[in-house]
Amino acid sequence: MMDKLLQLENVWKIYKMGEVEVPALRGVSVEISKGDFVVIVGASGSGKSTMMNLIGCLDIPTKGNIFLKNRDITKMSESDLATLRGRTIGFIFQQYNLIPSISAFDNVMLPLEFLEYDDREAIVKARKILNEVGLGDKLHNLPTQLSGGQQQRVSIARSMVTNPEIILADEPTGNLDSVTGKSIMEMFRQLWKTGGKTIIMVTHDLKLAQFAHTTIELADGQIIKMKKN
Amino acid sequence: MKFIKCLKHAFEMVLHSKLRSWLTILGIVIGVASVTAIMSLGGSFQQNVNQQLGSLGGDILTLTAGYSRGFSMFGPPGEREGGGGGTTATKTQPTLTRLDAQALRGIPDIAAFDTEIRGNVKVTYLGKSGTVSLTGVDPEVWSRVTTSKISAGRMLDAADQNVIVIGGRLAATYFDKPVGINQMITIEKNVFRVVGVLDDQSNTIYMPIQMAFQVLTTKENGVYDSIVIKIKDESKLNETMTKIENRLLLLRHVIASKKDFSIISNKQIQQTRSQMMSSMNTFLVALAAVSLIVGAVGIANTMFTSVMEKTKEIGIMKAIGARNKDILSIFLLNAALIGLVGGLLGVVFGIILSALLPILMGDISMLRGGTFVSVNSIILSLSVSIIIGILAGVIPALQASKLKPVDALRYE
16 A cells, blocks of 8 residues: 555636636546656646646645645645745656756756755765766756757756655656657656656656556546556 | 855856846946046045145134125135225225224234235236236235245245245246246236245235235225234134124124125135035935936846746746745845946946046146045945845846746746
8 A cells, every 4th residue: 555645635726817717627636646657648728737737836726625745735835835846846847947048967956956955965966866867978068958858858857856756747758759758758667666756747648658557537627537557 | 045056046147148237237337437436526526625725724714895695615705706895996895995904903812914905917927928816915924824835935025025926836837837936927017026936736926915006907005805814812713703893893884784894714614615515516426326226227127027038947946946035035136246246347437437537627626636436435336236236126036036836837
């Protein structure tokens, strides 16, 4: 029996478009256990990204509760949420979302700086993780001097450097060719299998579900199917 | 995030938007440089005025005919008018005469007094001519009453006739060649021998008053433009002034409300000139400060643009653990850095400008001692520029820090 890491309880997210209310999530309830590899799939507009934003504590629900490590994030301050995100969740985005004006190494250093790590320890960690993702020779390259796959590896390194329990990936292979995408997915499988991380991935690509342990399918803001592989 | 790291990221922001940052910095540079230069100019004026007036002596009073409620910063009324007691004087134009001088003799608190007349004369020396100011003084007492110092030769004395003492600038640079002791100068067709050169920067010629009456033909013998009085005890300045005033009121048959003479002390001149100089400084600094405000608006504008441009980065930073206060600190420090760099460069340019001002403004007597930039004005300029930077950056930085991560990440 795996420990409960994340729990969504009747979560609603309603966006106001002028006078009109558009529900993006409608009463979603789900539990995600520690060490699980979850893929959230669904068509465009199904509510995947909204669900990821809520799981990642980037947004708060209109109704319902979200418990991360037994703490209700809807009752936490913005500052506490930021620290919780920094310590517990590593984000990987489809667009890589690296800071373009600083080097790969400095991008990986950023989360450690926000968590006020000691400089020497931070430098060692950042170097080590960049070596592990195969970018030991590209430390001082700017993101624009790296290929898409390399940028995504920097992004993975940045998400991993604080040793978070959850890796939250939003379409991580969406901008990559199939070969590079496959190598990135292999990295996730490694992180899950040997690193013991909880991986939550949002994608519209049903083929990626084969890598996951749990698949959640969304449609019109509701979970329509949930299966364990 | 630690302060030093916030500073590092703020610095990187300045470096990565070079043109915009430098244009904003330029706005602050112009403001700070103008304020620094004007403060230095004002300080130099003030110092010069204080030095000039400090050397006037606190025990000297100047008596002139006519009365005005105030007097200008350029001298007492008698000096301004260039002599009001000449032959053109009518009954309605009050004058100072021998009678007034005799009345002063009876006041025991007076150590000495010098009767003076003034006018402009044509002078010629080695073929070069010009018009300068001539002051006729009582040769017997002038050396005791005047605060001028001699740099070569001697002062006038009681037995002197066709001799003159000239101002330092007249001697050194007015003519093609410097005028030395015992050289002859033609004044209005009369020839005079130079017996002394003053240690000052004036073009004035001093000669015995009886000779001056002959040279300044418009002046009536026995009518003076002013009487310079040296009192015995500086601590009894006000008391002595009152005594003189009462004596003259009696002599001239006037009541206090219809007083037809003015008596002022150097102290009063000093205070009035200082006050006027101070007001002028404040006005000039206020004018220069307007450009600083424009600079501040520039910073605010740059910061708003920066926040908009970096919205997505702010979202990324928040996603990976940045707290509101980290973002606030980075943007505030960015604004403060723009202010600081602008302030530092502004002070440097201000110092250069203040050194160039005496040259740019021509030969102004009050700037002869040169301008100086005080440490206080440097500290003030730097503090003001940093504070302006921070104040201008507060609203954009708050805006940046309060961005919701999910909205910021979506921003394109």
